[in-house]
Amino acid sequence: MSEYIIKNGHVFDPVQGIKGDKKDIAIKDGKIVDKVGSGAKVIDAKDKTVMAGAVEIHAHIAGPKVNLGxxxxxxxxxxxxTPTKGMERMGGGASIPTTFKTGYEYAKMGYTTAMEAAMPPLFARHVHEEIRDTPIIDEAAFPVFGNNWFVLEYLKNQEIENTAAYIAWLLRVTKGYAVKVVNPGGTEAWGWGLNCLSVNDPVPYFDITPAEIVSGLIDANEYLGLPHSMHIHPNNLGNPGCYETTLDTLKLAEGKKAKNKFGRESVMHLTHSQFHSYGGTNWGDFESKAKEVTDYVNKNKNITIDTGNVTLDETTTMTADGPFEHHLTGLNHLKWANVDVELETAAGVVPYIYSPNISVCAIQWAIGLEIPLMMKDPMRCYITTDHPNAGPFTRYPRVFKWLMSAKARETQINAFKHKDKVLSQTSIGTLDREISLYELAQMTRAGPAKCLGLGAMCGGLAPGMDADVAVYNFNPDKPVADPEDIEKAFSRCAAVFKSGVQVVSNGDIVSNGNKRTLWVNAKVKDNPQVMRDISEKFIKYYSMTQNNYEALGHHFVPNPYALEVDAT
Amino acid sequence: METVTITMKNAPALYLEADNVSPDAFAGKKAAQIAELSVHEGNTTSTLGKYFDVSGDAGATAADTKVVVRGDVKKVKYLGFKMTAGELVIEGTADQYVGAWMKGGKILAKGDIGAFAATAMKGGELTVEGNAGNYLGAAYRGDWRGMSGGKILVKGNAGSDIGMYMLGGEIIVNGNADVHVMTHAEGGKTIIKGNAASKLGGQMVEGTIFVFGSIEVMMPGFKPNGEVELEVDGTKAKFAHFIGDMGERHKKKKGVVVYGNLYKKI
Structure with a gap:
């Protein structure tokens, strides 16, 4: 494999504590190395910013609900x-781009790893076919567990070991990566026309509460020692006053400690926290509770969060929170799709326009920015748009601009129709913090990589790590004349390397790289009871046979990379 | 106002997507530059000049530019696409998407026009001396934002699904209209001076339909609401009033529920 040396760039790497020093980055055989030979190809990064490839911790980019959208x-x-251009195949879609466009757009912004945040296990094969067709970026998918009948039955009886054995089996057959929980119990209740809006609402028939599901799944996750923590979208998303449910959910992690060999310290990841930080009792007195939520997270080191920034675009919401999407279509009257996934989960899809002229949307925008500005430790708060729910991932450069420039935030606030309401219902107007490039690298690289248990592999530029490198046309020595320059610089990289292969040059795709599917192979003690329960459920309830369930072989996972876990 | 005349010289074998034929795209350009604008035939991109003779230079702005399209353009789509000002005259019969997404200016089509004309139109005027196809003034496939402003006059007949998802503006059809009129509409007005077929105002939330002739089949979701004397587009007459679609949601304005209105001349 070729050797490269990226010369004279301003390097930002939280893994090694490098804060913009001029440094050369050497690449050999797909890894970062100390030095390369004189024949190495030179990439001139003078007056440019160099970071590790960014890591997307939560996006909906592959699978049946994305495709339904x-x-x-x-x-x-x-x-x-966009038509065919050089290496690039044609692509299309603004909020739900085609698989090819998804891969290209991430790569052009310097992202090299992305997590599909909700895989319905029954449709794992579909998810993996789309992941396979998304070029360049390494991907992994989180199967959803929070409304799964096996989990509900085992946790009803506090059977952590059986839950863990089931998780290990499911991760193996679906080539999944982590334990995702969406509206625990609530989506199952939706099948009965109900919902769980607090952590103590009982799930119909199963007679278990969301609190028991969440607590049990954390315990099972740590019993196995999986790379990532339990990753949760709590109950009561998106409703005024939902922050209390969020705090009740976060408290379920109290006293729990991470046990794993991957360097992860958290036991709970709260995703798209913006949607879970609302106060008020209705849309009229709707207000930010970002302070209450971030105060709690700042104090409790075993919790990580991502933001879910509203980007003020027309987009497509999609979630395994079926009842929420039904609620949303009742609010905006736009088209609604709903799917039930037998025994496991459900999903809904509704288009949504985050209009700067609607006060609720403008307040949501402010909350999404308050959260990272109020979080003390950037290693525990990651930037997302919950793509495509709060906005398309292609808007990350715009979110960075708002975070890095108080002036850019002020310009946007002044452009809101209900500016006064935004200022009275949130504290965005009082926050003058500007996220530094080093903090940005923590929030988009080192932080998410560590939280995903990938800290030794990606998210940094230390020798031995994968050579995922992004070079931006951004000179940190020069004061930013116009905040728009930030957005422009982070939209199109000067150069991107994925596992040592140059995939982007001057903003254009130059290679489809060597894309991998990451998954977790967890070994547990033989558990005949769980195996018997699985085959029984397939015979009694599933509409397909167990033989057709597994995502296996080259067709589905052509280039797998397994993280091995031994819990025997 | 400067006039640019484009005349078909080599008719395309496939359908031609001419989304650059508008006062906006021509504005500020000499004839030779206009001939260099792109068009698409199938998956091949080439120049306007390959198919059309271009004569005359455009005005400095769209408002100062009149475009005249001559010759056989039966296989040409997107004439007047996204235009905001100026004038476009189509002397023959054109294919789909005439005046689609237009915001201003005037289009005069002397022959017939195909389907999806004035898709999501926001303003301006479209006059058709012949017949219009299906989905006139409708929303794009999947979208919920149809025509929201401007005026369409069809002197002949119109096809099916006119004014689908209409939000505002006005459509007048001097002849007959086929099935589905203002389906899902939330505003706007459609006047059919001839006969209407069936399914008028299906799932209509708001908006108004007038029919001067007969209605083949009424929607079951419309309820009789008495008779009224009205003057509609210069015609004074008595109309039977219906409100609906009763199966659809309706907003309240000042405590009163607002329905879609259907008036049939008695």
Whole structure:
């Protein structure tokens, strides 16, 4: 494999504590190395910013609900198609881009690893076919567990070991990566026309509470010692006053400690926290509770969060929180799709326009920015848009601009129709913090990589790590004249390397790289009871046989990379 | 106002997507530059000049530019696409998407036009001396934002699904209209001076339909609401009033529920 040396760039690497020093980064055989030979190809990064490839911790980019959005929103592709260009195949879609466009867009912004945040186990094969067709970036998928009948039955009886054995089996057959929980119990209740809006609402028939599900799944996650923590979208998303449910959920992690060999310190990851930090009793007195939520997270080191920034775009919401999407279509009257996934989960899809002229949308925008500005430890707060729910991932450079420039935030606040309401219902107007490039590298690289248990592999530039490197046309020595320059610089990289292969040059795709599917192979003690329960459920309830369930072989996972866990 | 005349000289074998034929795209350009604008035939991109003779230079702005399209353009789509000002005259019969996404200016089509004309139109005027196809003034496939402003006059007949998801503006059809009129509409007005077929105002939330002739089949979701004397587009007459679609949600304005209105001349 070729050797490269990225010369004279301003390097930001939290893994090694490098804060913008001029440094050369050497690449050999797909890894970062101390030095390379004189024949190495030189990339001139003078007056440029160099970071590790960014790591996306939560996005909906592959699988049946993403595709449902693509199918029922032809208008999303209307004026957003890009023709074949050089290496690039044609692509389309603004909020739900095609698989190829997804890979290209992430790579052009310097992202090299991305997590698909909700895989319905029954449709793992579909998820992996889309991951396979998304070029360049390494991907992994989180199967959803929070409404799964096996989990509900085992945790009803506090059977942590059986839950863990089931998780290990499911991760293996679906080539999954982590334990994802969406509206625990609530989506199952939705099958009965109900919901769970607090952590103590009982799930119909199963007679278990969301609190028992969450606590049990954390314990099972740590019993196995998985790379990532339990990753949760709590109950009561998106409703005024939901922050109390969020705090009740976070408290379930109290006293729990991370046990794993991957360097992860958290036991709970609260995703798209913006949607879970609302106060008020209705849309009229709707207000930010970002302070209450971040105060709690700042104090409790075993919790990590991501933001879920509203980008003020027209987008497509999609979640395994079926009842929420039904609620949303009742609010905006736009088209609604709903799917039940037998025994496991459900999903809903509704288009949504975050309009700067609607006060609720503007307040949501402010909350999404308050959270990272109020978080003391950037290693525990990651930037996401919960793509495509709060906005498309292609807007990350714009979110960075708002975080890095108080002036850019002020410009946006002044452009809101209900500016006064935004200022009275949030504290965005009083926050003058500007996220530094080093903090940005923590929030988009080192932090998410550590939280995912990938800290030794990616998210940093230390010798021995994967050579995922992004070079931006951004000179940190020069004061930012216009905040728009930040957005422009982070939109298109000067150069990107993925596992030592140059994939982007001057903003254009130059290689499809060597994309991998990451998954977790957890070994547990033989558990005949769980194996018997699984085959029984397939015979009694599933509409397919167990033989057709597994995502196996080259067709689904052509280039797998397994993280090995031994819990025997 | 300067006039640019484009005349078909080599008719395309496939359908031609001419989304650059508008006062906006031509504005500020000489004839030779206009001939260099791109068009798409199938998956091949080439120049306007390959298919059309271009004569005359455009005005400095769209408002100062009149475009005249001559010759056989039966296989040409997107004439007047996204135009905001100026004038476009189509002397023959054109294919789909005439005046689609237009915001201003005037289009005069002397022949017939195909489907999806004035898709999501926001303003301006479209006059059709012949017949219009299906989905006139409708929303794009999957979208919920149809025509929201401007005025369409069809002197002949219109096809099916006119004014689908309409939000505002006005459509007048001097002849007959086929099935589905203002389906899902939340505003706007459609006047059919001839006969209407069936399914008028299905799932209509708000908006108004007038029919001067007969209605083949009424929607079951519309309820009789008495008779009224009205003047509609210069015609004074008595109309039977219906409100609906009763199966759809309706907003309240000042405590009163607002329905879609259907008026049929008696």
């Amino acid at each position: 693509r199918i029922y929103r032809p208008e999303d592709k209307l004026f957003s198609c």
